[in-house]
Amino acid sequence: MNDTLSSPSIALHGTPALPSPSAELAGLQLDYGSRSVLRGLDWQLLPGQVVGLLGRNGAGKTSLLEALLGLRETTAGSVRLFGQPVTQLDDASRARIGYVPQQSDLFESFTAKQLLSYFRSFYPRWNEAKVEGLLSRWDIERDKPISRLSGGQQQRLSIIRALAHEPDLLVLDEPVASLDPAGRRDFLRELVEQVLDRSTTVVFSTHILSDLERVAFNVAFLSGGRIALQAPLDELLDQTRLLAGTPTALTLAAAGLQVLSRGASTSVGAATGGRERWLVRGNEDRVPVAIAGVEVQRVTLEDLFMELTQS
Numbered sequence: 001m002n003d004t005l006s007s008p009s010i011a012l013h014g015t016p017a018l019p020s021p022s023a024e025l026a027g028l029q030l031d032y033g034s035r036s037v038l039r040g041l042d043w044q045l046l047p048g049q050v051v052g053l054l055g056r057n058g059a060g061k062t063s064l065l066e067a068l069l070g071l072r073e074t075t076a077g078s079v080r081l082f083g084q085p086v087t088q089l090d091d092a093s094r095a096r097i098g099y100v101p102q103q104s105d106l107f108e109s110f111t112a113k114q115l116l117s118y119f120r121s122f123y124p125r126w127n128e129a130k131v132e133g134l135l136s137r138w139d140i141e142r143d144k145p146i147s148r149l150s151g152g153q154q155q156r157l158s159i160i161r162a163l164a165h166e167p168d169l170l171v172l173d174e175p176v177a178s179l180d181p182a183g184r185r186d187f188l189r190e191l192v193e194q195v196l197d198r199s200t201t202v203v204f205s206t207h208i209l210s211d212l213e214r215v216a217f218n219v220a221f222l223s224g225g226r227i228a229l230q231a232p233l234d235e236l237l238d239q240t241r242l243l244a245g246t247p248t249a250l251t252l253a254a255a256g257l258q259v260l261s262r263g264a265s266t267s268v269g270a271a272t273g274g275r276e277r278w279l280v281r282g283n284e285d286r287v288p289v290a291i292a293g294v295e296v297q298r299v300t301l302e303d304l305f306m307e308l309t310q311s
């Protein structure tokens with residue numbers, strides 16, 4: 001068989017095509033009783049992508065990550081991981097997933113050493129050198145019961161467990177919440193190495209925007225039960241501007257550009273005197289520029305968060 005033609009990531013005429021998604025969510029609907037948390041959400045995660053998932057408290061980040069892993073029942077829509085429906089994943093595909101839940105699920109009476117040797121037995125691929133290196137670097141006592149490790153050490157152990165079998169898809173729900181700044185930096189470095197070494201797909205939710213700014217991750221904004229926007233952060237910061245002016249002037253200034261949000265927002269300045277503020281995105285050829293009667297401001301990740309995750 002011709003390997004080139006059979007590869008899903010190579011197009012027939014020799015032009016590289018997009019690689020097959022590691023995760024593909026379509027029309028996902030998730031309701032808790034009468035409350036809809038996900039509303040027809042579409043999302044794709046590609047190999048080698050590192051995606052920071054952002055959203056306000058209660059936006060549904062945990063629900064989304066659990067649904068992505070098949071841990072949460074959905075009302076409608078589909079989730080496919082590595083091309084298979086998440087409800088019918090075979091063991092080999094399951095072994096390609098790493099997950100760090102928001103609430104620690106470690107067996108607390110075990111020691112770190114016992115826990116890791118227990119999990120090792122489930123995975124055909126297990127990088128003992130990486131595990132040993134991280135345990136030493138992250139100062140985790142191997143023979144102490146997990147219940148007596150600090151919150152941050154337990155979180156690090158949970159991350160080590162999720163990285164140990166070299167997953168192709170790594171899902172982390174607020175993995176850095178209990179880590180100090182040094183721990184967070186180390187964790188981010190580890191993620192980047194993982195992606196460079198193995199093209200792992202990484203998605204993690206966080207409220208710590210500075211961590212995302214440190215590395216040029218993709219950011220995805222969850223709002224109104226959908227992914228409102230996903231793009232590489234450096235590209236977004238380069239191409240997006242906040243414009244302020246009258247609706248007529250803004251319509252002129254934004255012609256041909258993507259308007260991401262508009263209206264009264266409180267994140268930068270105040271909209272007064274019939275003036276509005278629009279968040280506008282250009283592209284590599286054209287960035288929004290000032291015209292008469294329109295103020296143009298560069299944006300920070302915090303501005304984007306405030307504008308794109310309004311309820």
Ligand SMILES: Nc1ncnc2c1ncn2[C@@H]1O[C@H](COP(=O)(O)OP(=O)(O)OP(=O)(O)O)[C@@H](O)[C@H]1O
Nearest residue numbers: 032033037055056057058059060061062063064102
């Ligand atoms: N098991 C459940 N039953 C009913 N409602 C739930 C359940 N789990 C979550 N919710 C509700 O769904 C909404 C989304 O919750 P979720 O935990 O997914 O949000 P989140 O974005 O992860 O929040 P946070 O940033 O605070 O961790 C919230 O209003 C929450 O109260």
